Amino acid sequence: MNIAWKEIKKNKMRFFILGSIIFLVSLLTFIISGLANGLSQDNASLIKDLPSGHFYMNEDAEENYNLSRIDDRIREQLVQEQKDAVAFSIQMGFLNDESDKERSVAFVTSTDSKWFEQVGPGEIILDRSLEKEGMKVGDTLTHKQYKSSFVVKKFVDQKKFSHAPVAYINKEVYNEIYRAEEMQLLFTPGEDSTQNIKGLQSFSNKEFLNTIPSYSAEQMSLNMIVWFLIVISGMLFGIFFYMMNVQKIGLYGILKAIGVKTSDLFKMMWTQMLFITILSLTLSVGSSQLFNKVAPEDMPYHLTNETTLQLSIVFLVIGFIGVTLSGLQIKRVEPLQAIQQGEV
Amino acid sequence: MDIFTIDELRKTFTNGEMKEEILKGISLTLKEGEITALVGPSGSGKSTLLTIAAGLQPASDGKILFNDNNITSMTAEQVRDIRAKKFGFVFQFAHLVPFLTVREQLSFMLDVSEVKMKNEKREQEIDYILERVGLSERKHAYPSSLSGGEKQRVAIARAVIHKPRVLFADEPTASLDSKKSKEIMSLIQDLTKTLNLTTLMVTHDEEMLSYVDHVVKMSDGLVV
Structure with missing residues (x-):
């Protein structure tokens, strides 16, 4: 019997609230990521569309292409x-x-x-x-x-x-x-084409992008927001499941007393986390794609499938870590203590 | 037939430099189809004895033989496996899973004890036990809608659904009124006989002793 699913079914509102929060946080993350990527394209698509290679500018230019x-x-x-x-x-x-x-x-x-x-x-x-x-x-x-x-x-x-x-x-x-x-600049395509040329400084595509005024500052700010949101969602999972676990310490103790494996209790939490996250992510991916279609044309919004997939995987991993850390207390629950504490 | 033997069991609790011996060499034999009640004043060690016998806490010394296997020398995982498959538990409070219906509580216990049976057979077993505890009509109810007596009946049904060899009951009637206590004791007695269980229980209530086969009086960590 899937006890994890039974709990979700019985406590719909509780899990709905968690799912809604994850949906909103992940949607916000997708949209900000789309904006970051869009702004990045808007800022430097001329450079970003070039293949991987090496850029060269004068050493005297001190990483400022204008002076090169x-x-x-x-x-x-x-x-x-x-x-x-x-x-x-x-x-x-x-x-x-x-x-x-x-x-x-x-x-x-x-x-x-x-x-x-x-x-x-x-x-x-x-x-x-x-x-x-x-x-x-x-x-x-x-x-x-x-x-x-x-x-x-x-x-x-x-x-x-x-x-x-x-x-x-x-x-x-x-x-x-x-x-x-x-x-001002030289560009040689190809990963292995870097050459030591006297008086010139070599840059990879990414390094060169960071020499563009405002590019790195803009991207750093947006990426910081994206990662902050991802960490927040991990913490939300951790805190939510921690609160639920605190309420269920007695129950976990009783379940361990009657012979339930600790690993099964972890599986129950992981199943619930996966169910809520996948459902929330599916909805937020759908909504972010919809946003892609309805966003004003002037808005630099560009969310690729690759970014969506990467962020979704990060959300799942962070959620898994948050839940697992919050569940460590289950391992420490003593059945005897739960029995002596009274009714759960 | 003796299937459960406690031999020279000792338990000492250490608190800093203070050592307190709660059980001072208890020996006891439990027989199939019989209820043995542990009685005695608070602090006599009866609940400690029951929880050690049930594998819920380790002994300091001595042996607990279940089917000639010494539980005290087993790993935690082996003891958990025995608790899941061979033991049944009834506590002072029902301790039911709040988000499972009565039927699901029993089905879940069958999963925990890894009892393999077809769905049809599983439903028959559940229906049979629920009928025995008089809760056929409450099959789809959640614990929150059950009375105290009904909850305790579900707890008993959960304790025996997987056909354990030993039933441990720690003051199963302590939270019930006199009438319900008698009903619960009558039920435990009935199930012990018909399912051929070996039952060890702790009780404070002398009225309940009329339902048991053996009474073991304890005082200050010893059988008296």
């Missing part, structure tokens, strides 16, 4: 030697649209590469978010430091940097605007 200048000789040598290596530069700036309204963008230019859009002089390729703001292919855009004008060639999906839409421009045009002959 890669020597042309080194750049040419690496781009020639390393398959798919690319040099690129990023600068935040403004474009004026046809109504002379200023738009904040991240100008990007690069050497020939399949990872970056290539544009001719006077052309510009923009992130799709600007199309949603009313820009069209063929529109003419201007920049204060550029004598000529840009014609919008096309829009590309999900290319953002530092929360601004990316604007791919030609290298010569970039040099004219920013008076910079050298590229």
Whole structure:
């Protein structure tokens, strides 16, 4: 007989309250995780969409890509030697649209590469978010430091940097605007491609993302909230089952007296924890996916199945630990003590 | 037939440097189909003797032979296994599982004692015992809706559903009025005879001694 299920059935309200709390906490965790991921995409999808590899910038730049200048000789040598290596530069700036309204963008230019859009002089390729703001292919855009004008060639999906839409421009045009002959960064795809190049500092994708101003601070805050919520849910399980166990100490003692194994009492708790958690998680996963669909388009919300699965597993593990720790007192219950304490 | 023998049983409690001997060498033999009652003043050691005999606490010295196996030299797991399969317990209070119905209390005990039987047979056994304790009509009731006497009847049914060899009853009528106490004692007597149980009980109530086969008087940790 499944005694764990019988208890849930008899004490529906008690378990409903626990389930509701777990549902709300996990839903909040999923949503904040979705926002963290969405903001991360919004902040650096240009970099996040690149394959795993290594970024290089000047050692003198002190991990600030804005100050980095890669020597042309080194750049040419690496781009020639390393398959798919690319040099690129990023600068935040403004474009004026046809109504002379200023738009904040991240100008990007690069050497020939399949990872970056290539544009001719006077052309510009923009992130799709600007199309949603009313820009069209063929529109003419201007920049204060550029004598000529840009014609919008096309829009590309999900290319953002530092929360601004990316604007791919030609290298010569970039040099004219920013008076910079050298590229700022080098990227070589491939896990094992790291090279010790004199005067350059190497970064993994994750390390490079953390050099982007505000990226690590933003992600750290959100991830801290996510983990805090996960720990809270573990503590909730622990406290809830601890309170229930305290109330049932006498009963556990009697059950042990009549021969129930301690391991069976633990199994009872684990079964209840699993049932409540899986039910609550199923509901919160469903709700978070629904939120994915109904969330405003401007909201940077991006919750992947992988993240959902990972968080669900973490919830189950934390719940299991919380319940097990709270159940350790069951092990210490003396049957004799329970019998002498009177009616449960 | 003697199936339960207590031989020179001693129990000493230590509190700091103070040592107190509660049982001072008790020897006793219990027979199948008979009720043995332990009586005596408070502090005479009768409840301690019962709980040690039932494997609920260890002895300091001596032997407890159940079917010629010495319980005092067994591991905790072996003793638990015997408690689950071969012993039945009735306490002063019913101590029922609050979220199980009367039928479920008995079914649960069959699970604990690992009695293997088909569902149909299991239901027959439960119905039979409930009929014996007069609770057929209360089969689906939860403990919260039962009277004190009914709860104690369920506790007795739970103690014997798995057909134990020994029934331990620690003041089973202490929380009941005189009429209900007699009903419960009559029931224990009836079940002891018909199920051929070996019953050891502790009681303060001299009126209940008319239902037992043997009376063992204890005083100051000794049989007198």
